[in-house]
Amino acid sequence: MSQKSSSPIFRFAPSPNGLLHLGHAFSALVTWRAAKVLAGTALLRIEDIDTERCKPEFVDAIYNDLHWLGLDWPSPVMVQSERFDSYAAAGNHLRDADLLYPCFCTRSEVAALATDSDPDGAPLYPGTCRHLHRGEQIERLQRGDPVQFRLDTKAAAARTGMLTYSVVGPLITDRPQIRYARPERWGDVVLQRKGTPTSYHLSVVVDDAAQAITHITRGRDMEPATDLHVLLQMLLGLPTPIYHFHRLILDDDGKKLSKSRGSPSLASLRDAGWTPDDVRRALSL
Template identity: 50%
Template sequence: MFRFAPSPNGFLHRGHAYSALLNHRLALRFGGRFLLRIEDIDLARCKDAYIETIYDDLHWLGLSWEEPVRRQSHHFADYKAVVQKLSALGLLYPCYASRTEIAAASVGRDPDGAPLRWRDHPVIDADEEDRRREAGKPFALHLDMRRALSRIADLRVTLDYPVFSPTGEGSHAKANPARWGDVVLVRKDTPTSYHLSVVVDDALQGVTHIVRGRDLEAATDVHRLLQALLDLPVPAYHHHDLLLDADGGKLAKSRSSYPLHALREAGMDPRDLLTEPGFATLI
């Protein structure tokens, strides 16, 4: 089972096209199934109009997928149940500090460049934390990384995971979740997070092969840890190279990379994408 899982917080670009096509072709090559999932937990930025454009862009690329399409915003109860399980294990704690306060007190950065948070390295003092709690201030739930890793050690679970190439060769990689510190699993503005929802969804949907860009490779550290803590199946992973723009930067919505819908509306034949640099590696 393969899946393509875009977030509808902007328009798809060539990089998304490459990843969607690669997932679809590998599903066919390995005799598997192909799912589309809409990762719309960010209710403030995700828009229905973007979802409709995603459907149109993928149909333009000649792709089809199984129905129904899972929209994460319709399944917050699934994530809440997992949060309750992790809380019952004593692995989550609330953080009332702002990002600015966490950055000021941080002793390092995680793989995404965000400031590290550790439970035993206070950001605000206990009195201020109590004041914010009593005032009903919003809080995020962080994973107590040291306690989580201690539990993994007690369970004698190894944090390796299978990796594969598009031609079928396989090997293993070792996750290193400690470099993420006490990662956020429930955001202040959303009852989940990318890390939590993607792990829950992949397990619920029976995803066996995850194909995504190298920019998400480090996130597998956290995902493998959550799989171990929750006793979930471990998919095989392939992280593909990223398509770059003319300046050598990665294609991204945040960089306003040229959208697929503009190519489509301009009358471009989608087969012409396969002649562009980067797409030649599609098998």
């Protein structure tokens, strides 16, 4: 059930699969500053649907890093691993609308058949299993074959028609501009897997609605994914927030800071003697 509020609500939603770095600090600081400008609230959400990679010690580190930066948030904090039932219900809604279909393709099969890539650069799924006969689908599901459930994006877009959303610039109080969403460039994305009733795309739109999020601040690299989120919001009857896409924090090689690339963590900078003011100066905040 969505919260009711007359003031803007923002959120910062890190995944506890590693330690936060300066890129996370920038996103968090921008979010809290925007909430302050609009006399709103900034919420913290822990996005830990990947229960294998996400660890409790990284959750504790998130709390410690944000407190060190001087940020606070309302309690209790929403934790995604506690909300799988809500995501399953959203997925079931899409299944009942005949917008999800089972896919039995492996990653290597998708890569071998793909003739294009999605906005993230991954092989674009060619829709192989979309045309499977219903009887074959049932037989393979009953046999227990590895399966994932994909959104029939073309059919979904046909139901919603043209999609738009509002974007504000660096000055959050600026008049929003209208953007047109193009979810078709993602192809038929995976929304559920066997044993995991959700994906990032599905869980994030469900949670944004549940927390009554009105404004989302996210990096420019997330701009393409927003098109898909707007589509899911329309299909599920959920509100579409206002978006702001902030600049990315890059390393000396001009690449986005990343946990997987071993970018220096906030904890390591703190241990090296950095202060929160040093962080803000480094980020030009």
